[in-house]
Amino acid sequence: MGTVVIKFGGSSLSTTDKIKNAARRIIAEKENGKKVVAVVSAMGKTTDQLLTLAGEITARPAKREMDMLLATGEQVSISLLSMALTEMGAEAVSLTGWQAGIITEKVHNNARIVDVKADHIEKILQEGKTIVAAGFQGVTEDGEITTLGRGGSDTTAVALAAALKAERCSICTDVTGVFTSDPRYVPQARKLASISYDEMLELANLGAGVLHPRAVEFAKNHSVSLEVRSSSENEKGTVIEEEASMEKNLIVRGVAFEDDITRMTVFGLKNEITGLSSVFSTLAANQIDVDIIIQSQTENETNLSFSIKDKDRQEAVEVLEKEKGSIGFDHIECETGLSKVSIVGSGMVSNPGVAAKMFAVLAENGIQSKMVSTSEIKVSVLVDAEQMKPAAQHLHDAFELGVLEETASK
């Protein structure tokens, strides 16, 4: 009898009625002969309410105590979902992170899972019971409660699936799968039957928002077959696996986008050799993520452009200006409110000219590209914010993402 791990996010558990829906989905899996481990997040707005309480106490809560506080959110969900399952006749056992054997490094608020001690879960599954485990949380070897940070529940689900050698890890969410683009912006977008880990990683990192990149990476490293599907509708989702079933001529698999991006340029870097590393280690030391980087050299000076989130702009300028003497540069300029549009597809590797086609499409439609970044399976450009949506739509059309028939098995 195979084991499946099913993860439900907070919006799929925001009311007791939704919790009952989640229970029905789990029971459907059991009726298909599966052993089920459910992994759950905190109910809907619980985390926000807990953050508000902490905010009333202090502006600088200790990280350890935030983990202690936030971990209660999933503990409420696991007990309620277990009650719902038992009420429906499927005996269930809830487990907190520490009870489920989720061992993490000794870091608060953003710990990584270092081990999963699955013997307790396996014993309960053998007894024919369903497990409802708390996502997002774990415990250190010396008994401290930790949380995994953003995307933590997805990661818990994948880690448990890997440890239990589950045949599948289903991520149940508000959408019915992974789409070729965001349907709110690109009405022609359609659901993909399958996608590779690497493509999903690029999409996840590019703001597609369905699955956290950490979880995708964990799944790839442990060959866990992932599925993204609706928590409420009974529709087939998107499967993420090593070799996604090839779709006819589908070189580009998706168009992703992300807004609120700032392009920052450091002019007149004095030292070509140490300048780059000084700038980026200063930013990294302040937890500012840098995305696209372009170095340009004129006869007289070296300039360095890079993209960051709008929200990090002020801090980035401050920390660089503070280190101006040691880094050695002339001045900084910023352009805020930009957007990034990306095409993703592992077929690009073997199909030259994809980037060229992308630039041609943008040019034909009068869309100026302000920065470019490429990897083996994606091309990203920064454009003005108001051009994000038309750029995505034109690219979606040009690469025929909306009209192609899928050949993947249904």
Added chain:
Amino acid sequence: MGTVVIKFGGSSLSTTDKIKNAARRIIAEKENGKKVVAVVSAMGKTTDQLLTLAGEITARPAKREMDMLLATGEQVSISLLSMALTEMGAEAVSLTGWQAGIITEKVHNNARIVDVKADHIEKILQEGKTIVAAGFQGVTEDGEITTLGRGGSDTTAVALAAALKAERCSICTDVTGVFTSDPRYVPQARKLASISYDEMLELANLGAGVLHPRAVEFAKNHSVSLEVRSSSENEKGTVIEEEASMEKNLIVRGVAFEDDITRMTVFGLKNEITGLSSVFSTLAANQIDVDIIIQSQTENETNLSFSIKDKDRQEAVEVLEKEKGSIGFDHIECETGLSKVSIVGSGMVSNPGVAAKMFAVLAENGIQSKMVSTSEIKVSVLVDAEQMKPAAQHLHDAFELGVLEETASK
């Protein structure tokens, strides 16, 4: 440096402002040179909110899952109180029941503490930090989360005080101490400087409601010096210890009362020998607590009267009628809506005539006693509900509880 344990109940933690007040009280103890272990309940209405959620899922929640759910309440409190303490400069560490080493028997919803593994707490106290431990909850030897039932947080506090050999266990509550009677009913009631464990046990069991009898009993068995005091006001409370400082002529130490009581009479018990045990084992098997018991025998038949809570009346009648054949009786009659008034004082043992004086006071005031029960240190009578308050006031006056000077050290 001595250790003190301070317990805060839910109403002392119902808002973040009250949590800050609790933190100030703890810091005052630290400034007096004490190592402090705080024990907390869930914030205000948290438990009710969690019960409502569970009620929306099922009318018959699994007991294990209720413990899992309710244990989140104290976990929120411990993290917030720790944050408040750290914010005020007193570094604090929150501990759940399992982290605090509160080991219980393997019973859900009403577990007893079987061991306290205090080495982790002692290590943290040695580091100069304050502990904020979750009351009401524990863990079994095999890692199941349990709760202690009513009065659980008081019991946690006393158990930790015993394990840590604390010099005192302070129960911070809404009132400033233990009173000679309930001031809402008996305006002349005044606070006692001290009271013995046994007296407090009788008062607690008789509905005084300040301290849970389980906690008092635990304190007595482990010689923990208990104090009941206000969580907000800086007033001296009442000390509960083995030999309470004697107060001048204070034979009776308090007048307690309780309403919503039913007197039930089983008429015509067929078998005098097995009848009693059949009736009470049937009630016990259905978790119906019996208080006062009177057996009366006429020439022809044996009748059995006993008092129970009004809320248990219907179930009591049902379970007894169901066993009518095996128990063997004629019929049952009930009188509901009665009240119990009791006088308590360890001086009674060596002062005969206290009960006689009580009956005389009641008779002089036209109050009929419907059932009587005595122990070495208390006398209880059942009266009509509307006579509870006058009975308490007359007894309080007659035993001069309001006017006596305390000779106990201030």
